[in-house]
Structures are given as structure tokens and as C-alpha cells.
Amino acid sequence: MWACIVLPHLAMDGILRQQPEASGGDAEPLVLVGAAASSKPSTLSTAGAARQVLAVNGPARAAGLFPGQRLVAAQALLARFRTVECTPAMVTGWQELLAAWAYRYSAEVVTFPGAVALEVGRSLGLFGPWPRFEQRLREDLGQLGFRHRLAVAPSARAAWLLAGAGDGGMAPDRTALEQALAKVPVQRARLPEGVAGSLAAMGITRLGQLLALPRASLQSRFGAELSAHLERLLGDRPDPLRHYQPPDRFDAGIELGHESVSSQALLFPLRRLTADLAAFLAGRDGGVQRFTLELLHERAPATPVEVGLQSVQRDPAMLFELARSRLERATVTRPALGLRLLATELPAFIPAARDLFDGRPAHALPIPQLRERLRARLGADAVYQLALTTDPRPECAQALSAQTGGHELPERLPRPTWLLHRPIPLRGPAPRLLAGPERIETGWWDGGDIRRDYYVVETGQGQRAWVFCAPGQHGPWMLHGWFA
Amino acid sequence: MNASTASAASLAPLRGLFERQQVWQGRRAPPGPGAEPTGWPELDAALPQGGWPRAALTEILLPADGVGELRLLLPTLARLTGGGQTVAVVAPPYRPYAPGWCLHGVDLARIEFIHADDRQTLWAMEQCLRSGSCVAVLGWPRAGDSRHLRRLQVAADTGQALAFVFRSDRHAGNPSPAALRLDLLTQPQPALRIRKCRGGQPPSRPMPLPAAWP
Structure with a gap:
């Protein structure tokens, strides 16, 4: 069983969804223009004059503008409208997006x-029954911003x-299909070219009349193509359709239509692009770990903003938030004309597993996502973990990241919980010795050898400090850590 | 006669309101969402709820760094990380030294250290608290007033996490929305004073710290 979604306003919706609602929507006449679709190149008219109206919105239609009109004719009818x-590449892009979504x-x-x-x-078991599935499809399309008509039939062509x-x-x-098809006018039956006109001249206006005619005589009159089309409609003959294959990269852009210097103006297109990326990723059951935002400028190379994630993600809100904080931190020297999102590596997405008996709140943000959020604002190295190493030197006894972990403390000697980045002289009155000395004499293998006597002392303020001095001496003290 | 029937007629729906518990009456505040044992029996005994207030902010005031402020929390951190739960440590004033933490049984693989500058510390703490994925969040904000602490208190409540803020005792006189305020004293001897605690009267005398401190 096939469902077909017809997008009667694909180009107009595709343009409208790139614009924030605030800047007009349906309020002002809007006209999409492009090169004339006619196959005959006109040598007389200049390139500019050949442009024609491709689609119009409500107010423009009310003013008498219609698709297929030449732009000059439209300009004669209506003084002011936005073009x-x-x-065609843009329209194909939106169709690709919808295919990826489907x-x-x-x-x-x-x-x-x-x-x-x-x-x-075959998807009904997962998303069905059909009314619920249909509602889901329509909700998705509404969110993506495409007006649509939907129908279900046993074959794709009939749908x-x-x-x-x-x-x-x-x-x-x-x-049910034969009954439904019977009412369709032959002009709208997507018959081979020229056939519909001849049929109408013969008094055949509905598809039902055509289907009732003997197939053999139809074939002898109109050729094999018509009867093949009818058989494919009814599902009697296999339909050689090219199935959609999701591409291995995501590349989409939105033009602002004006130059913008503030990152605020980019938020709307950014939200659209990240939502499109998330829809695309969900379609191919993939995720993204690294993508590039490109700020497009006039007569200058684009400014790339790399967005890197620690783990593979595909949640639209998350992608938007991360991309937004990267974008806000980026230094952009010129006004932006548009935004492009490019993701070339799309690794498999593995959803984070949660423990069934996890006592944390149900809405808890998983740790990897929390890390991403913090890294996006505080910097790539802002979130770290510590682990023990086997090096006995205090400066080298720990390493960033948990991957090197697993070592045990060799001995239970006093060790502070804070370490100074580099030892500094201990000021103030002479400290009270609590423990020590502990001689650390090591590190000869890489030239960073040390020879120190470590003590635990209490300062005049009551702080516990980890200090060292030259072997065999009692001062001057170098402060190296705090027993916080 | 007329008045008494009127009052009786008006009383009846009022009683109904009480029975349906639709009217708030001044009573003792219900006990909060409980407490987490601190790992220090003396401190547990002194606190009205018997431990760190759950899903709330605890403020610890210090005369200086290195007076045992982490030692106070290390038993709790060891227990929480040992149970496989995540703890976030935001903007520590020094480099955390792994051997010292491990010595007290803390599982470092469960601790997220977060490096943040003065302006971002409170933001990072709030994010961690709100996320609901950290069981406890420790922070050393240099800036911030009671308004910011209130945000942390709300975030701790949202994320059902323990929030700990370490501040200088210069802030002792300022009002604080924290559910528990502790003073770490070093003079004349190491002691802990409970300045404020939700759900009870703070003890009047500072509590001497154990001999093995820190």
C-alpha cells in the first residue's frame, strides 16, 4: 500500500519556510521568478525578459498574477511585490529533503x-494504524512547513x-481503487502526452470511461504506452520506479535576502537548517559528530564555523543550541548574506542506553549531552576527568581523561586534594610540622628529575599545606598543595 | 436567629473546604525531601534532617582555602561516586590532585571537572544542577549574590541534586537562600558552626571537628 504526498505549493512553501513569520508570510504579495520553463529558447528576447512567474502567494493571486506569466506582464499588473x-535546483533540494524525511x-x-x-x-506495524500514521505524517509536514495533499492506494502511481x-x-x-479512479478527469490522469486531448475529443472525460474500454483496442489506437500506464495504475504490471537512496552527506543553505551583521538574524535560518539536518539524520538512522556552518558573504569567501561534538548526536534542539553557541562565539568580519550547513561525515547513531532502575529524574539530560552543552560555551577543553598515572612525581601523578585510569595508589601516604600549578614559596610565620619528611627522588629518565622532602604542615591560619624543601633541610618551604 | 442561621449556612461549605484540604493553614513546614548522610556522624547528629538537605543548596563559608572544606565532602563524594553516580566540580580554585581524592575512596571516573571563568561559573553550575544527571554539584563562584544563589537553589530543586557552594566568609553577613549554611572555623581550634539550617534551630555552639581532621 502506497501513500503519496502531493506538494501543490512546493516552491512557494520552500521559500516561505526560510523566512521568519515576522517578515510578512502571506501579508505582502510574493512572487517566485525564474527562467522560463519553455523548451524553445527565444533568440529575440533578452535573458532578463525571459524570466517568468513560477509561483504566487494569495495576495499576488488576488491581484491577477498567475504562474507562467511573464515577469514584465506581472509588473504591469501590480506595482509593488516582492520577488x-x-x-529548479532549489525545488529539487526541497524534494530531496522530503524524500529523506519520508x-x-x-x-x-x-x-x-x-x-x-x-x-x-509494511510500516503500519510500527506506526499504525493508518489514521494515527497519517496524522503523524501530516504533523511532520506541518512542522517542516509544507502544504500537502495525501492519498493512499495499492500502487504508487495510483496514489x-x-x-x-x-x-x-x-x-x-x-x-475501491477502481471506484476512486473512475471519478478522476482524464486531464489529470497523468496520461502520456497528447492522449488526454484526443480522449476528450472522443467524449471520454473520466478515467472510469477509459478503464471500461477494451484494452486491446486502446492499444491499437493509442499505442502500448497508454495501456501500460493503465495497468501500472491498477497494479497489474510492475512499475519501474527508481527508489530514493539517501545521500551520504547533508548540504543545505538559506539565503537571508539582506545583509546581516548580528547573529540574532541568523537564528531563524539556523533553526531551520539544524531541524532539516535532524530530520535527514533520523531518516537515515544516522547522527552527526562534526559539521560546518558557512556564513555566505557578497564577493568574499564564506566564513566557516566548525561545530564539533564529543559524541554522535541528532536531537534537533541539541544541534541548534550547540550550533548557536558556536556561532555566537565566532568572529565574523563581514555582514552575512546567507547560511549554509554542510555535514559530510554521518556516522551511525547509537542512542544512549539508560538503566531501567536509574533513580535520576526521567527528564534528566544524559551526561554526554550535558558535556556538549558546557563545552559549546566554555571551550573544548573545559570539561575533563582526571585519572591516576604510575608516575611518582607529584606533577605527573595524574592525567586528564579517564581512559588512562585503572591504576591503584601504590601507598597510602598523605596526599593533598588541591595541587598548585607550580610550587610557590610559603609565606608567613614558620609552619607547624604535622607529618614528614617523605622523600621523593625520581624522574631521572626524562630529565625532569626531582629531589625533595615533603612535609604536611599547618599554617598560622589553620590551613593544612603540602610543602617541600631541599633534602635534609628545614626550609625555605615551597608550597605545593592544600589538604582542602 | 437570622444571623446564626446565616453563619451556620456559611460555615458548612467552609468545613468542606478544610476537609478537602483546599485551605492552607499555618502549620509546621512538612519535612523536605530528606537528607543524604554526610559521612560524619557528629555532623549528621547536629543537622535537623540528619544530613545534607536533598535537592537543595548548601553554602560553606571558609576563612581561607585548604582548611578541610573538601574533606568535609569527601565521604559523601566517595559514597555517591562509588554508587556509579556523577558529580560535577565546577571552577575549582586549584588543580584537583587525583591521588588525594583517590586516597579517600572517590571514583574519579565519575567526577566531571569543569573549568569555567568567573562569569561562567554560576551558569555552568546551574546547567549541571538542572540537567538532572549530576547527583551533586560543587562550585567555587567568585562572583554572585543571593539572587544568583537563589537560582542555584531552584536549579538544585529542579534537578534533584545536592548543590554545594564554597565561598569566602566575607559573605557570612549577607543573606543567603541556602538551605544549609556552614562556617568552617580554624581559630582557636578547627570547628564547624551551623549558621542556618532549614527545618530546625541551628545549634548555638560550634561543633569541634574530629581529631583526625582533616
Whole structure:
């Protein structure tokens, strides 16, 4: 069973979702323009004049603008409207994004022009029953910001056809499909080129009439292509569709439309991009450990901002927060025109396991995520762990990170809990000796050898200090640690 | 007659309100979410809840560094880390020295040391407390007033964690929202004074510290 999602306003939604709601949305007339889609290159008109309207929003449509209009004609009708350049590559990009999103719900995803179809029959066990699954799909699409029409049919092509004819079409089996298809006008049946016109001239307006005709005579009149199309619609003939394969990298960008110097203005596109990245990662069941944000400038190379994570992540809120704090700390010398997010390494994502009997609050942030959050703001080396080493020199008796751990303390000699970065002379009145001496004489193997007598002393203020002096002497004292 | 029937009629719903416990009446505050044993029997006995107040802020005031302020907590840290729970140590004033911590049985693999400058210390502490993944958070904020400490207190409550703040005893006179305030004294002899404790009257005399201190 296939569900097909038709995106009637793919280009317009794709543009609108890149803009914060505050800056207009549907309020002002907005027109997407691009190169004329006609295949005949016109030698007479200049390149500028060949541009035509690709999509319009509500206010623009109310003013009489329509897709396919030439831009000059639109400008004659309406004095002021905002235009946004739209290229076929952008539309393909959004369709790819939706395919990546659909891949989360099904292993078989097919793209049609302006539509995405996914096999849902085998996913029902996981996401079903269908009404709940459908609601989930619609919620996701709403969050992604795409208006859509959805229909279900036994074959992908039939679902595409039904979704094109109306929202919510439901044809779970063959009889229901034939009934549903019967009402579809032949003009909208995605028939081979030219056939629909001839059929209309013959008085055949609905697909039901066409399906009732003998298939053999249709074939002799219109060729094999039409009958093959009808058989694929009904699922009688296998449909050679190219299934979507998720790419191995994520690359998406948003243009601001104006130059911006504050990082605040980048937050909206950043939120969109990280959410898209998270949707993409969830689709391929991957995560990301390192990605690059590029600030795009006019007539200058982009400023890259590397975002590195300690572990593989894919939570959208987390990715946004981390990217945001990196972006705020980045030094950017020029105003930004746009933002691009590039992730080339997409390692497998392993969700953190939680102990069933863990007594911590249920909403607890896992430790790796807490570390990421702290590192993002405080710096990459800000969070560390300590471990013992086997070196007897106080300066080398510990190492950063827990990987080197596992050593036991050799002896239970007094050791302070704070160590000074380098020993300093102990000032004040003569301290009271509590324990010592303990001679540490070692380190000859790497030139950093030491010979010291260590004592535990109490200072006049009542502090316990770890001090040393030259062997056999009683002062001057060098302070090396505190028994805090 | 008229008035008494009116008052009887108005009393009945009032009693209903009491029975349904919809009216707050001044009573003793209910005991808090309990306490964590400190590992020092004398201190446990002196504290009204018998230990560190759970999900709350404890403020420890020091005359100087190195007077045994960590020693006070090391038994607790050893017990918590030994149980596989994570403890965060934010902006320690010196380099933590692993052998000294291990000597008291602390599992260092469970301790996250966080390096933060003066302005970020309180933020980092709040993040750790709020996360709910740290069982205890120790911090040495150089800046901050009672407003900031209140934030930490709220964060400790949110994340159900023990919060410990070490500050100079210069702050002793300032108000503090901490559930427990302790003074570490060194003169004339090492002692611990309970300056404030939630749920009870603080003892009037400082408590002498054990002979094996620190």
C-alpha cells in the first residue's frame, strides 16, 4: 500500500519556510521568478525578459498574477511585490529533503514531479494504524512547513493520481481503487502526452470511461504506452520506479535576502537548517559528530564555523543550541548574506542506553549531552576527568581523561586534594610540622628529575599545606598543595 | 436567629473546604525531601534532617582555602561516586590532585571537572544542577549574590541534586537562600558552626571537628 504526498505549493512553501513569520508570510504579495520553463529558447528576447512567474502567494493571486506569466506582464499588473529568485535546483533540494524525511517511515520512497510517495503497508506495524500514521505524517509536514495533499492506494502511481485529484483519497483495495479512479478527469490522469486531448475529443472525460474500454483496442489506437500506464495504475504490471537512496552527506543553505551583521538574524535560518539536518539524520538512522556552518558573504569567501561534538548526536534542539553557541562565539568580519550547513561525515547513531532502575529524574539530560552543552560555551577543553598515572612525581601523578585510569595508589601516604600549578614559596610565620619528611627522588629518565622532602604542615591560619624543601633541610618551604 | 442561621449556612461549605484540604493553614513546614548522610556522624547528629538537605543548596563559608572544606565532602563524594553516580566540580580554585581524592575512596571516573571563568561559573553550575544527571554539584563562584544563589537553589530543586557552594566568609553577613549554611572555623581550634539550617534551630555552639581532621 502506497501513500503519496502531493506538494501543490512546493516552491512557494520552500521559500516561505526560510523566512521568519515576522517578515510578512502571506501579508505582502510574493512572487517566485525564474527562467522560463519553455523548451524553445527565444533568440529575440533578452535573458532578463525571459524570466517568468513560477509561483504566487494569495495576495499576488488576488491581484491577477498567475504562474507562467511573464515577469514584465506581472509588473504591469501590480506595482509593488516582492520577488524571490527560484531555481529548479532549489525545488529539487526541497524534494530531496522530503524524500529523506519520508525515508524515516519507509524503506521504499519514490519521487514524482512535485510529489513524494512512500510504501506504508509494511510500516503500519510500527506506526499504525493508518489514521494515527497519517496524522503523524501530516504533523511532520506541518512542522517542516509544507502544504500537502495525501492519498493512499495499492500502487504508487495510483496514489499519486488520487492525491493530485484531492486530499485524503483512500483506496485500500482493488475495487475501491477502481471506484476512486473512475471519478478522476482524464486531464489529470497523468496520461502520456497528447492522449488526454484526443480522449476528450472522443467524449471520454473520466478515467472510469477509459478503464471500461477494451484494452486491446486502446492499444491499437493509442499505442502500448497508454495501456501500460493503465495497468501500472491498477497494479497489474510492475512499475519501474527508481527508489530514493539517501545521500551520504547533508548540504543545505538559506539565503537571508539582506545583509546581516548580528547573529540574532541568523537564528531563524539556523533553526531551520539544524531541524532539516535532524530530520535527514533520523531518516537515515544516522547522527552527526562534526559539521560546518558557512556564513555566505557578497564577493568574499564564506566564513566557516566548525561545530564539533564529543559524541554522535541528532536531537534537533541539541544541534541548534550547540550550533548557536558556536556561532555566537565566532568572529565574523563581514555582514552575512546567507547560511549554509554542510555535514559530510554521518556516522551511525547509537542512542544512549539508560538503566531501567536509574533513580535520576526521567527528564534528566544524559551526561554526554550535558558535556556538549558546557563545552559549546566554555571551550573544548573545559570539561575533563582526571585519572591516576604510575608516575611518582607529584606533577605527573595524574592525567586528564579517564581512559588512562585503572591504576591503584601504590601507598597510602598523605596526599593533598588541591595541587598548585607550580610550587610557590610559603609565606608567613614558620609552619607547624604535622607529618614528614617523605622523600621523593625520581624522574631521572626524562630529565625532569626531582629531589625533595615533603612535609604536611599547618599554617598560622589553620590551613593544612603540602610543602617541600631541599633534602635534609628545614626550609625555605615551597608550597605545593592544600589538604582542602 | 437570622444571623446564626446565616453563619451556620456559611460555615458548612467552609468545613468542606478544610476537609478537602483546599485551605492552607499555618502549620509546621512538612519535612523536605530528606537528607543524604554526610559521612560524619557528629555532623549528621547536629543537622535537623540528619544530613545534607536533598535537592537543595548548601553554602560553606571558609576563612581561607585548604582548611578541610573538601574533606568535609569527601565521604559523601566517595559514597555517591562509588554508587556509579556523577558529580560535577565546577571552577575549582586549584588543580584537583587525583591521588588525594583517590586516597579517600572517590571514583574519579565519575567526577566531571569543569573549568569555567568567573562569569561562567554560576551558569555552568546551574546547567549541571538542572540537567538532572549530576547527583551533586560543587562550585567555587567568585562572583554572585543571593539572587544568583537563589537560582542555584531552584536549579538544585529542579534537578534533584545536592548543590554545594564554597565561598569566602566575607559573605557570612549577607543573606543567603541556602538551605544549609556552614562556617568552617580554624581559630582557636578547627570547628564547624551551623549558621542556618532549614527545618530546625541551628545549634548555638560550634561543633569541634574530629581529631583526625582533616
